[in-house]
Amino acid sequence: MATVKPSLAKGTRDFSPAEMLKRNYIFNTLKRVFKKYGYSEIQTPSFENLQTLTGKYGDEGDQLIFKILNSGDYLSKAPNDLLESKSSTKLISLISEKALRYDLTVPFARYVVMHQNDISLPFKRFQIQPVWRADRPQRGRYREFYQCDVDVVGSESLLNEAEFILIYHEALKNLGLQDFTIKINNRKILSGIAEIIGKPELIVDMTVAIDKLDKIGLEGVNKELLGRGFTAADLEILRPIILLEGSNLKKLSALKHVLSNSEIGLKGIAEIEESFDYISKLDSSNEVLNQFVEVDITLARGLNYYTGCIFEVKTNEVAMGSIGGGGRYDDLTGMFGLKGLTGVGVSFGADRIYDVLEELNLYPEAKGDFTKLLIVNFDKETESFTLPLLNRLRKANIAVELYPTAAKLKKQMSYADSKGIPFVLLIGEEEVSSGQLSLKDMQTGDQRKIDESSLIVELS
Amino acid sequence: MATVKPSLAKGTRDFSPAEMLKRNYIFNTLKRVFKKYGYSEIQTPSFENLQTLTGKYGDEGDQLIFKILNSGDYLSKAPNDLLESKSSTKLISLISEKALRYDLTVPFARYVVMHQNDISLPFKRFQIQPVWRADRPQRGRYREFYQCDVDVVGSESLLNEAEFILIYHEALKNLGLQDFTIKINNRKILSGIAEIIGKPELIVDMTVAIDKLDKIGLEGVNKELLGRGFTAADLEILRPIILLEGSNLKKLSALKHVLSNSEIGLKGIAEIEESFDYISKLDSSNEVLNQFVEVDITLARGLNYYTGCIFEVKTNEVAMGSIGGGGRYDDLTGMFGLKGLTGVGVSFGADRIYDVLEELNLYPEAKGDFTKLLIVNFDKETESFTLPLLNRLRKANIAVELYPTAAKLKKQMSYADSKGIPFVLLIGEEEVSSGQLSLKDMQTGDQRKIDESSLIVELS
Numbered sequence: 001m002a003t004v005k006p007s008l009a010k011g012t013r014d015f016s017p018a019e020m021l022k023r024n025y026i027f028n029t030l031k032r033v034f035k036k037y038g039y040s041e042i043q044t045p046s047f048e049n050l051q052t053l054t055g056k057y058g059d060e061g062d063q064l065i066f067k068i069l070n071s072g073d074y075l076s077k078a079p080n081d082l083l084e085s086k087s088s089t090k091l092i093s094l095i096s097e098k099a100l101r102y103d104l105t106v107p108f109a110r111y112v113v114m115h116q117n118d119i120s121l122p123f124k125r126f127q128i129q130p131v132w133r134a135d136r137p138q139r140g141r142y143r144e145f146y147q148c149d150v151d152v153v154g155s156e157s158l159l160n161e162a163e164f165i166l167i168y169h170e171a172l173k174n175l176g177l178q179d180f181t182i183k184i185n186n187r188k189i190l191s192g193i194a195e196i197i198g199k200p201e202l203i204v205d206m207t208v209a210i211d212k213l214d215k216i217g218l219e220g221v222n223k224e225l226l227g228r229g230f231t232a233a234d235l236e237i238l239r240p241i242i243l244l245e246g247s248n249l250k251k252l253s254a255l256k257h258v259l260s261n262s263e264i265g266l267k268g269i270a271e272i273e274e275s276f277d278y279i280s281k282l283d284s285s286n287e288v289l290n291q292f293v294e295v296d297i298t299l300a301r302g303l304n305y306y307t308g309c310i311f312e313v314k315t316n317e318v319a320m321g322s323i324g325g326g327g328r329y330d331d332l333t334g335m336f337g338l339k340g341l342t343g344v345g346v347s348f349g350a351d352r353i354y355d356v357l358e359e360l361n362l363y364p365e366a367k368g369d370f371t372k373l374l375i376v377n378f379d380k381e382t383e384s385f386t387l388p389l390l391n392r393l394r395k396a397n398i399a400v401e402l403y404p405t406a407a408k409l410k411k412q413m414s415y416a417d418s419k420g421i422p423f424v425l426l427i428g429e430e431e432v433s434s435g436q437l438s439l440k441d442m443q444t445g446d447q448r449k450i451d452e453s454s455l456i457v458e459l460s
Numbered sequence: 461m462a463t464v465k466p467s468l469a470k471g472t473r474d475f476s477p478a479e480m481l482k483r484n485y486i487f488n489t490l491k492r493v494f495k496k497y498g499y500s501e502i503q504t505p506s507f508e509n510l511q512t513l514t515g516k517y518g519d520e521g522d523q524l525i526f527k528i529l530n531s532g533d534y535l536s537k538a539p540n541d542l543l544e545s546k547s548s549t550k551l552i553s554l555i556s557e558k559a560l561r562y563d564l565t566v567p568f569a570r571y572v573v574m575h576q577n578d579i580s581l582p583f584k585r586f587q588i589q590p591v592w593r594a595d596r597p598q599r600g601r602y603r604e605f606y607q608c609d610v611d612v613v614g615s616e617s618l619l620n621e622a623e624f625i626l627i628y629h630e631a632l633k634n635l636g637l638q639d640f641t642i643k644i645n646n647r648k649i650l651s652g653i654a655e656i657i658g659k660p661e662l663i664v665d666m667t668v669a670i671d672k673l674d675k676i677g678l679e680g681v682n683k684e685l686l687g688r689g690f691t692a693a694d695l696e697i698l699r700p701i702i703l704l705e706g707s708n709l710k711k712l713s714a715l716k717h718v719l720s721n722s723e724i725g726l727k728g729i730a731e732i733e734e735s736f737d738y739i740s741k742l743d744s745s746n747e748v749l750n751q752f753v754e755v756d757i758t759l760a761r762g763l764n765y766y767t768g769c770i771f772e773v774k775t776n777e778v779a780m781g782s783i784g785g786g787g788r789y790d791d792l793t794g795m796f797g798l799k800g801l802t803g804v805g806v807s808f809g810a811d812r813i814y815d816v817l818e819e820l821n822l823y824p825e826a827k828g829d830f831t832k833l834l835i836v837n838f839d840k841e842t843e844s845f846t847l848p849l850l851n852r853l854r855k856a857n858i859a860v861e862l863y864p865t866a867a868k869l870k871k872q873m874s875y876a877d878s879k880g881i882p883f884v885l886l887i888g889e890e891e892v893s894s895g896q897l898s899l900k901d902m903q904t905g906d907q908r909k910i911d912e913s914s915l916i917v918e919l920s
Contacts, residue, residue, distance in 0.1 A: 005796070005797060006512060006570040006573050006574050006796040006797075007509060007512075007574070008505065008508075008509075008574070009505060009507050009508055009509050009557075009558050012505030012506075012507065013505060014502065014503070014504050014505070014571055014574070014575070015502060015503040015504075016502060016575070016578070017500030017501060017502060017585070020500070020501040020502060020503060021501075024501075035829060035830070035831075035859050036854050036857065036858070036859045036860075037854070037859075037861070038831040038859065038860070038861035040477030040480070040830060040879075041477060041480040041481075041484075042474065042475060042476060042477060042480060043474070043475040043480060044474050044475075045468065045469060045472030045473065045474070045604050046472075046506065046560075046590060046592070046604055047469050047472065047526075047592075047604070048468075048469055049467060049468075049469050052466060052467075063531070063532075064531075066507075066528050066529075066531075066558075067528070067529040068526050068527070068528055068529070068560070069526075069527040069528070069529050069552070069555070069556055071523070071524075071526070071594040072523070072548070073546075073548045074548050075543075075546040075547070075548040075551065076546060076548070078546065080544075083535075083543040083544065083546070084540075084543070084544070086533075086535040086536060086538065086543070087535070088532070088533045088534050088535040088536070091535065092529070095529070096529055097469075098469050098526075100506075100528070110466040111474055113466050114466050114467070114468070114474070115474070115476070118476070119878075120874065120875050120878040120879060121875075122864060122875075124861075125477070130506060132506070132507075134531040144505050144506055144507070155864045155865070156865075157864030157865050159862065159864045160864060166851075278847065281843065281844060281847035281848060282847045282848065282850060282851040283851060284848055284851075336465070336466040337465060337466075369495060370495070370500060371495075371498040383741065384741060387738065387741035387742045388741060388742065388744055390742060391626075391742040391743060391744075394496050394497070397496065398496070399495050399496045399497075399498065400496075400498070401497070401498035401584075402619065404582060404615045404617035404619045404620060405615065405616075405617045414580065415580050415581075415582075418579075418580035419500075419580060
């Protein structure tokens with residue numbers, strides 16, 4: 001077996017104990033909130049049949065799906081002409097029938113269709129699993145990363161939209177974030193705008209352009225709109241809409257005026273208003289609506305996909321892209337033959353949230369998750385005392401280790417130090433005979449005598 | 461987008477909310493025990509560079525590794541002659557540079573080598589992640605399944621072996637199992653036996669044969685040994701060893717006699733004795749050693765790999781193969797150029813444990829994990845009462861849902877029923893005006909009046 005200098009596959013990461021602790025803290029906080037709102041966890045397999053995934057993410061997406069090579073003599077049935085002409089793309093489906101999950105949405109749609117007889121609608125599920133994309137890796141972009149999705153299918157009620165806003169608010173607050181914005185828009189409003197301009201067929205071009213307002217400003221947006229088939233007269237109509245300002249109430253009222261001739265546009269506004277009405281009744285302090293929610297009609301993410309409300313969340317405490325998003329889609333399961341099932345859901349960007357909490361120093365101390373006490377191993381003789389003690393401490397549910405050999409004290413202390421173990425118990429001949437143990441606090445360096453029962457109380 | 465009738469990739473599974481709950485119960489129980497013994501969680505990526513994995517699992521294993529097709533024009537650099545001759549095996553490394561994790565051990569070895577400057581030895585880690593194998597799927601064998609590994613590297617102390625036996629005992633007891641056997645053997649004892657027969661080169665043949673004692677009996681084993689190069693005289697020496705009976709003490713004492721001329725054999729016995737000595741001191745009741753541990757020299761799993769103690773665990777309450785196993789390996793990281801690092805570890809078979817708990821009906825009731833209360837939605841008017849109530853109950857940390865629309869009562873009750881929600885709150889005009897809510901217990905069918913504060917106490 002030749003020696004291989006080990007390396008990670010490009011775009012992937014190991015997670016050390018300290019990183020796992022922080023990631024689990026985020027996931028567990030999210031899960032608690034999801035469960036409180038009635039969502040249950042499911043998991044789907046890491047790979048799906050290739051045909052389940054292809055054609056769902058556009059041509060570009062299809063390229064980024066990781067395909068798994070068939071096992072065995074995978075070339076045996078490959079046509080000679082494809083091999084000779086090195087037709088990589090055409091050959092794929094002949095040598096690969098499985099692929100890694102690209103997101104959690106398509107596997108969820110497959111799940112709903114396959115389990116439609118076992119689940120009762122509305123079906124509320126969350127799912128926290130890795131996905132894989134053959135993107136070019138760069139800072140903050142990985143080929144393996146976790147998605148945290150929470151969706152409900154089979155319910156048209158806008159109570160769901162309202163609750164997702166509360167879920168975002170509660171989850172991010174629980175993670176210690178103070179200042180963030182939950183942006184809301186509605187696909188129907190965008191359709192309405194395209195309609196009143198008289199260019200409904202250009203809705204995608206329009207939204208792609210105005211979505212860039214933050215980055216390129218009004219002048220940039222206008223330039224792009226002109227390039228995409230809009231006229232100077234169209235820009236005149238669009239300008240007040242794009243530059244909409246003031247409170248949510250004011251924005252909605254202005255929009256109602258502009259869109260008064262568009263049935264679909266008014267429907268979009270009414271949907272936002274109904275969601276807000278639900279939130280007001282749920283949260284009578286109106287804190288969530290007034291401080292955290294912002295109507296933003298330049299928000300257009302996933303337009304090909306969403307049919308109703310669209311969400312996006314960003315933190316205002318750290319410079320960072322969006323840390324979450326979602327919306328309503330009216331035909332999630334149609335691609336698998338189950339028509340007319342509406343759904344709405346949001347997603348949390350775990351990797352970005354990880355970085356935000358790191359930068360704001362919001363991780364709680366790692367209480368209880370790591371070893372709390374290291375018993376120093378002096379020599380073989382004292383093991384007759386330390387081993388039963390070790391067992392009693394564990395019976396009291398304390399995470400404790402005995403250093404496995406009588407190594408030099410310095411080495412044992414440095415082990416405790418590097419592992420972040422907060423207390424060290426020193427037991428030599430004197431401690432064995434008196435029963436008074438020496439407890440060292442690794443943070444302060446203080447050392448004091450303590451008996452076993454007080455030790456258990458202190459560490460529990 | 462053509463409609464695809466959805467199906468799962470062969471050998472993979474979805475996990476429903478009820479299944480996730482049970483799986484999480486197992487994983488969380490194991491994690492608690494691992495942490496108490498000083499083990500910390502790590503995770504490694506789902507795919508590794510192909511060269512990290514190949515050559516580590518034997519030829520048969522290499523075939524079962526799922527390879528990921530390179531992205532883009534993967535055929536462009538493939539030599540024409542390999543394509544023309546359809547040389548599937550030779551082509552692999554030219555069109556695939558990544559592969560799915562086959563087990564947790566090799567990625568762990570890579571992790572240790574790559575992070576050797578950040579970790580302090582002994583390094584105690586656990587890892588619970590899926591692995592993938594291109595095996596032919598059959599009942600109980602999947603292409604994606606979870607492994608739960610707990611290992612320590614960098615410590616020769618047999619305290620580690622002793623603690624793994626205690627970890628098995630405590631974890632399985634915590635899961636509710638009463639009667640199970642932790643079998644222990646030592647590779648050095650097997651070497652010693654091969655040595656006294658004078659055929660050390662046949663150690664693998666010998667152990668493969670005697671490993672089958674349970675299945676094919678002594679006669680079958682003898683037949684196989686004769687076929688593998690042993691003589692009738694060898695069988696005479698082997699017979700009393702294979703049929704070793706009685707207490708662990710008796711077995712070890714008989715073995716000492718048989719192996720008195722084999723230094724390595726005696727070393728193996730001494731290692732088991734020292735582990736047992738540690739256990740006796742830790743668990744002074746000797747319950748673990750006397751009731752749960754059995755010396756079994758026919759145990760030979762992973763022989764090419766293990767160099768010291770070997771473990772295997774089986775339950776005696778249900779007919780099922782082993783539910784765990786492990787051992788000591790003296791050169792885990794040598795394959796990646798870091799020599800001389802010893803390790804010992806065990807693994808829990810999560811899928812089999814899942815089935816065992818199912819069969820013995822050992823899962824606790826799903827308290828707190830699912831929605832506890834459904835508020836029935838009567839009409840739009842009562843929402844002014846039910847929405848603020850919903851929010852207050854959630855603020856009291858109760859998992860509660862309001863049915864999102866005023867659907868027929870029967871439909872709402874059947875939703876609660878199918879989701880296993882234990883209580884339903886009925887709020888109509890009368891309840892709104894009196895403040896006395898109607899609480900229905902879905903299990904008993906009883907219905908009674910309750911005020912909000914009593915409800916919170918009852919459901920908390």
